[in-house]
Amino acid sequence: MLKALVIDPGKCTGCKQCEMACSFENEGVFNVSKSRIRVFDFHTEARFVPYTCTQCAEAWCQQACPVNAITTDRASGVKIVHENLCVGCKVCTIACPFGTINYNAATHKVAKCDLCQGNPACADACPTGAITFQDVEQTGFDKMKVWATQAAHAATHQGPNTPAAKA
């Protein structure tokens, strides 16, 4: 089963625990600037939005890489940067429409989310459930359920759910 990060900005408080978990997992230190997931603060609108790589099926970064340093992991669908092959040309950072693959000045390579080999540290660290790791085919189900709930309430309002009503 393929899994994906599901982000619900409505639940985010802007605490940056996800960024800390990511930097520690990947770089061994705590610093949000080394995180591959970022929380954006739209303070005047009272919104905080985590954002990271969505692991495109046909990835722009992968297509653009001139040295084939980005490959797809068959089992997880994750796009992986091979640091031994990456030449730091940054073409992928231009190609990615979402800006989620970025250059690391310390290593002279690019870095992106690789879902922590199937156990994303950000989702573990999120205290409010704003970031979860779910079956990729069901990522919209929570939103669908909200709308389905409205339909349920509307139907209930119209009358009881008896077998006769279904006939």
Add this chain to the structure above:
Amino acid sequence: MGWARKILRVNLSNGTVKSEPLNMDWAQKYLGQRGLATKYLVEEIDPKTDPLGPGNKLIFATGPLTGTAASTGGRYSVITKGALTNAIACSNSGGYFGAELKFAGWDMIIFEGKAPKPVYITVVDDTCTIHDAAEIWGTSVWHTDEWIKKKHQDPMMHISAIGVAGEKQVLYSCIVNDLHRAAGRSGVGAVMGSKNIKAVAVRGTGGVKVKDGHEFLKATAAGKKVLQENAVTGAGLPSFGTQVLMNVINEAGAMPTRNHRQVQFEGAHAISAEAMATPRKTDGKPNLLTNQACFGCTIACGRISKIDEKHFTIQNKPQYWHASGGLEYEAAWALGSNTGVDDLDALTFVNFVCNEQGIDPISFGATVSAAMELYDLGLLTKEQTGGIELKFGSTEALVKCAELTGKAEGFGKELGLGSLRLCTKYGRPDLSMSVKGQEFPAYDSRGIQGMGLTYATSNRGACHLRSYTVSSEILGVPVKTDPLTTEGKPALVKAFQDATAAVDSTGLCVFTTFAWTLNDIAPQVDAACEGGWSPERMLETGERIWNMERVFNMRAGFTAKDDNLPPRLVKEPAQTGPAKGLVNGLDKMLPEYYQLRGWTTDGVPTNETLSRLAV
């Protein structure tokens, strides 16, 4: 590790900056942030120095857990000699600034001397630069934040700044970071202004390392679980913020009202957490939009509010039409109940102005309230207020006072002196509800007896964050005590003071202690830092810090006479509520407190005590 092991010293008089290794012997004795920076300050300044003179120093200090994944591990403190109090000042702030300073590789910045003209400072990793601030001097915190980010083309900078109030040395001006988080009390903003520093902008690309990563993640995860499962930190604070207290404290008869004339406010419900979440009659939208976490915080008690655009305070003022930092309990009380105003959106507006221009809403609200009493008694006239009808309950008067004080204009200049100097000027110093010149926060010590001793003995002047016995006396954390009795309170106050001094030295937020004890905190510190940090050692460190602060104050000229309360609280009984008929029993508590502290009957730490603690 935990510590970056490096401090930045900025001499403003000479325009020089230098890097120094952190004194690790002191770090082992004083941990970080409040304790360690106070150690540096007391070693480096004359306790009798003028707080607004070049001889004072201003220290921005992080703790060893600042910038780590420990919950709430993003705090920094500003340590200096307080402009409002002439005593040791240590004001703690959240937001993201502290963590960023640590990411840049610094445990603290020590500012000394005075810049010949207004400057702002950038710290980008190893590089510290002093810049001309001519273009932003005279502007607000909000404008300064935006201007610096644009100027340096770096939206990821985090900025601490003063507003016009700090520049003009309003004595309770604060230092605001990340737009609405503040090192709020004791006039640290005025000290920054006296040094001609407009702002400090930091950006760090390094990382914070800990002693044992595996143990650290284990200890911090255990801590987060405790916070999540606790009713206050897991549910009450995220949902209602500190405003969860408004109705509780009012019912306890400990809500100072109209300059402490009363202990219950008839309008409390209208300015409570519940009111913030209820849709307004005017536009059908609630005042509160969301909660916000400071850096690394899994509690998220911050309030983000929006005022009705048609409210009289912001008509034709689009700069206030967006969401920003809303009312915390202290602000709602000081601006509301203490002045008798119950217009929630007006209080939110005044709170915005406090953030925008950098003034402490507690001392500001309490000073307005004292001025209202002077006005009520006919000691302050409409001519003297510049035409403001300064009546208790007047929303218009409160709003006008905030706008004037934020810019230190007109009558705002007098309000900017704080209540003690203002009331002294008009002949009634007894009407200033303060200790050591600093105004009380939102708990009346007739209804919560332990808070009387807390205020009287607080090293930075009246303050709830030095020993929050409300926790025990009202909320029953960690054990319930009777708020109406003085019995057992000296020991309770000492225990809270020592533990809090330790927590304030870690980089963590004191709000965690609604759920955490030192038994939860010590393992997190110990996994991050060398030295073997047990709960017992943390508590002893806190006691050492408390005594060090006390000794500084005594050298600055304070004596046992300053461990007092205004006559109103010890002579005028509460008129309503559970504490009806009671005054604060400070005289019953103080001698026992001195004894428990190992101080003389005159409140002087004995040589034996100081050598036991190796102060």
